[in-house]
Amino acid sequence: MRETCSLAAEVMGVIAPHVKPGVSTLELNDICHNYIIEKGAYPSPLNYHGFPKSICTSLNEVICHGIPHKKDVLKDGDILNIDITTYLNKFHGDTNKTFLVGNVSPEVEKLVDITYQCLFEGIKQVRPGGFIGDIGAVIQELAHDNGYSVVEEYCGHGIGREFHEEPQVVHVGKRGTGAEMKPGMTFTIEPMINLGQRHCKLLKDNWTVITKDGKYSAQFEHTMLVTEDGVDVLTLRPEEKNHDSN
Ligand code: MF3
Numbered sequence: 152m153r154e155t156c157s158l159a160a161e162v163m164g165v166i167a168p169h170v171k172p173g174v175s176t177l178e179l180n181d182i183c184h185n186y187i188i189e190k191g192a193y194p195s196p197l198n199y200h201g202f203p204k205s206i207c208t209s210l211n212e213v214i215c216h217g218i219p220h221k222k223d224v225l226k227d228g229d230i231l232n233i234d235i236t237t238y239l240n241k242f243h244g245d246t247n248k249t250f251l252v253g254n255v256s257p258e259v260e261k262l263v264d265i266t267y268q269c270l271f272e273g274i275k276q277v278r279p280g281g282f283i284g285d286i287g288a289v290i291q292e293l294a295h296d297n298g299y300s301v302v303e304e305y306c307g308h309g310i311g312r313e314f315h316e317e318p319q320v321v322h323v324g325k326r327g328t329g330a331e332m333k334p335g336m337t338f339t340i341e342p343m344i345n346l347g348q349r350h351c352k353l354l355k356d357n358w359t360v361i362t363k364d365g366k367y368s369a370q371f372e373h374t375m376l377v378t379e380d381g382v383d384v385l386t387l388r389p390e391e392k393n394h395d396s397n
């Protein structure tokens with residue numbers, strides 16, 4: 152898990168300088184795909200239940216599972232979530248990040264910032280003896296305090312030999328409910344936070360999930376390990392080691 156998660160984090164670092172106005176999401180896909188293959192790994196999304204590409208690219212009002220396309224060219228003011236999952240030595244590692252493209256409006260920049268904070272508030276709840284519901288409770292509170300909504304149809308998940316395993320990590324909830332966290336468990340937290348209402352719509356491609364009201368949505372994801380005394384965030388990037396940048 153440490154090796155595959157480090158690779159996923161590394162790929163996020165590799166793609167970051169390419170996320171600029173003028174680049175297509177397909178070009179970003181190809182760079183990630185080639186890098187992952189070069190490292191002797193496999194991009195988990197490719198052919199996963201028929202997903203056609205190697206990463207997910209979710210632009211603006213796309214909540215998650217956006218499909219890279221040559222016609223989706225980034226422009227100033229966009230936000231783009233890149234979700235990278237690697238399969239290395241039989242284990243999956245999963246991480247995503249929402250990038251600001253050029254100059255983004257202050258309103259949208261705040262959405263992205265608070266979403267990142269939601270992920271880390273969730274991570275702070277992870278410890279043996281805690282409950283999965285503790286994670287959703289703090290995420291929900293921070294999002295709602297800022298006037299945002301939390302997507303409920305898609306959630307974090309156990310991860311390891313399979314891409315998606317038990318337990319489901321819902322991003323809303325009540326403290327003290329759900330599965331108990333135990334040392335050795337690995338799962339993701341990946342809150343999707345909307346500027347407007349929480350409701351989703353699935354596009355005809357059967358993958359792309361957008362907000363029903365067309366307002367922007369942001370997301371961040373890490374894979375973590377429950378340790379004997381807390382949490383180890385396995386997909387953490389070097390620039391995140393002090394926890395307050397994105
Ligand atoms: N990486 C996504 C997650 O965080 C899942 C993508 S599934 C795909 O769980 F098929 F769309 F790639």
Ligand code: CO
Binds near residue numbers: 245307308339341372
């Ligand atoms: Co995930």
Ligand code: CO
Binds near residue numbers: 234235236245246372
């Ligand atoms: Co993911």
